[in-house]
Amino acid sequence: MIEAVGLTKRYGAKTAVYNLSFQVRPGTVTGFLGPNGSGKSTTMRMILGLDAPSAGQVTIGGYPYRKLPNAPRQVGALLDAKAVHGGRHARNHLLCLAQLSGIPARRVDEVLGVVGLQEVARKRSKGFSLGMGQRLGIAAALLGDPQVLLFDEPVNGLDPEGILWVRNLMKSLAAEGRTVFVSSHLMSEMALTAEHLIVIGRGQLLADMSVTDFISANSADFARVRTPDTDPQQREKLSGALTEAGGQVLPEPDGALRVTGLPLPRISDLAHQADVRLWELSPHQASLEEAYMRMTQGAVDYRSTVDQRAGLQEQLPPGAQPQPHMPVPGQGQPGWYAPPPPQQGGQPFAMPQGAPGVPPAPAGTQPNPYAAPQAPASPEMTKRDSEEAR
Numbered sequence: 602m603i604e605a606v607g608l609t610k611r612y613g614a615k616t617a618v619y620n621l622s623f624q625v626r627p628g629t630v631t632g633f634l635g636p637n638g639s640g641k642s643t644t645m646r647m648i649l650g651l652d653a654p655s656a657g658q659v660t661i662g663g664y665p666y667r668k669l670p671n672a673p674r675q676v677g678a679l680l681d682a683k684a685v686h687g688g689r690h691a692r693n694h695l696l697c698l699a700q701l702s703g704i705p706a707r708r709v710d711e712v713l714g715v716v717g718l719q720e721v722a723r724k725r726s727k728g729f730s731l732g733m734g735q736r737l738g739i740a741a742a743l744l745g746d747p748q749v750l751l752f753d754e755p756v757n758g759l760d761p762e763g764i765l766w767v768r769n770l771m772k773s774l775a776a777e778g779r780t781v782f783v784s785s786h787l788m789s790e791m792a793l794t795a796e797h798l799i800v801i802g803r804g805q806l807l808a809d810m811s812v813t814d815f816i817s818a819n820s821a822d823f824a825r826v827r828t829p830d831t832d833p834q835q836r837e838k839l840s841g842a843l844t845e846a847g848g849q850v851l852p853e854p855d856g857a858l859r860v861t862g863l864p865l866p867r868i869s870d871l872a873h874q875a876d877v878r879l880w881e882l883s884p885h886q887a888s889l890e891e892a893y894m895r896m897t898q899g900a901v902d903y904r905s906t907v908d909q910r911a912g913l914q915e916q917l918p919p920g921a922q923p924q925p926h927m928p929v930p931g932q933g934q935p936g937w938y939a940p941p942p943p944q945q946g947g948q949p950f951a952m953p954q955g956a957p958g959v960p961p962a963p964a965g966t967q968p969n970p971y972a973a974p975q976a977p978a979s980p981e982m983t984k985r986d987s988e989e990a991r
């Protein structure tokens with residue numbers, strides 16, 4: 602098991618990880634999610650003893666990595682697939698690693714087979730594609746047949762077949778009772794691979810829960826309503842009636858309306874009362890990817906100034922009036938999950954106290970660097986803005 606308690610890392614004035622506490626248990630794949638720069642790699646480096654925490658601690662099986670007996674046989678990691686001597690053959694690269702850790706040479710051929718690189722085992726790795734490099738990095742992680750495995754973005758650069766292979770590999774390693782901790786940006790991929798999720802934003806814990814709980818807590822129901830294309834006024838009339846009745850209405854690109862906050866029979870009754878014909882009234886669920894992006898959107902450091910809410914805001918159909926944002930689940934809607942409020946207990950991105958799976962901040966923890974009097978970064982804040990704000 603990997604256990605972090607109050608883990609904090611500062612680089613000068615920059616706090617990369619703040620007061621992270623979580624456990625990664627054996628027998629399941631645990632996904633580690635967060636936007637760019639949220640502190641995933643820093644956390645993984647601290648787990649592997651490559652960076653020393655500024656405060657708190659992280660242990661594997663009860664020991665800090667550097668004190669683990671025979672660490673390379675117990676822990677395997679893929680951190681940076683490019684960190685390979687490009688002039689060496691793939692097999693020689695693995696042989697060197699094996700010799701350093703007292704691992705027999707036959708294991709090198711075994712792992713080359715597992716990752717499917719037997720054919721290119723005697724080719725120099727500098728000629729490898731990104732995906733081949735990832736496979737070589739995974740082979741290195743598997744070399745010591747370790748019980749604990751860490752993978753930082755293992756599907757980076759892999760084609761769909763490679764992504765499927767990594768997914769199945771992670772699952773089978775976990776099914777063998779190993780601890781498998783995998784970082785990714787891709788919520789959709791993690792939903793298929795992991796059973797448990799740890800989500801961070803700006804170095805702080807946003808969620809620590811099973812994928813099933815995350816899905817049921819974050820998926821939001823909505824109705825899609827379509828009026829006849831031939832009469833745009835009908836759509837406006839219905840939109841007004843639904844809003845007046847307490848619903849939130851968002852126009853969709855194809856002319857339909859996305860309605861939240863009203864059950865389907867009520868929408869039907871309101872349309873009937875307003876004398877509006879319906880061509881469609883159907884129930885839907887917001888995607889998990891969308892829920893994840895909403896959860897982390899306040900904790901994103903790097904965002905294009907061209908498309909400030911890429912993926913979060915839909916194109917309006919010609920002539921449609923801009924509407925308020927699609928409501929965030931939990932805000933003003935009974936039965937919807939509330940994502941972490943911006944200023945919970947002075948920690949802009951902390952989960953609400955008592956939220957499932959999120960441990961309370963230990964007594965005597967250091968002051969929160971994010972609790973400075975400055976306003977939290979707005980979703981529109983660009984990298985340069987946020988640096989200036991710091």
Ligand SMILES: Nc1ncnc2c1ncn2[C@@H]1O[C@H](COP(=O)(O)OP(=O)(O)OP(=O)(O)O)[C@@H](O)[C@H]1O
Nearest residue numbers: 612615616617635636637638639640641642643644
């Ligand atoms: N050696 C370092 N010196 C100074 N700042 C650093 C250092 N390493 C990381 N950081 C900063 O710490 C923050 C967290 O970085 P980290 O690489 O851990 O994030 P990440 O979640 O892995 O990002 P990505 O998804 O883009 O790989 C970033 O703001 C980064 O610039």
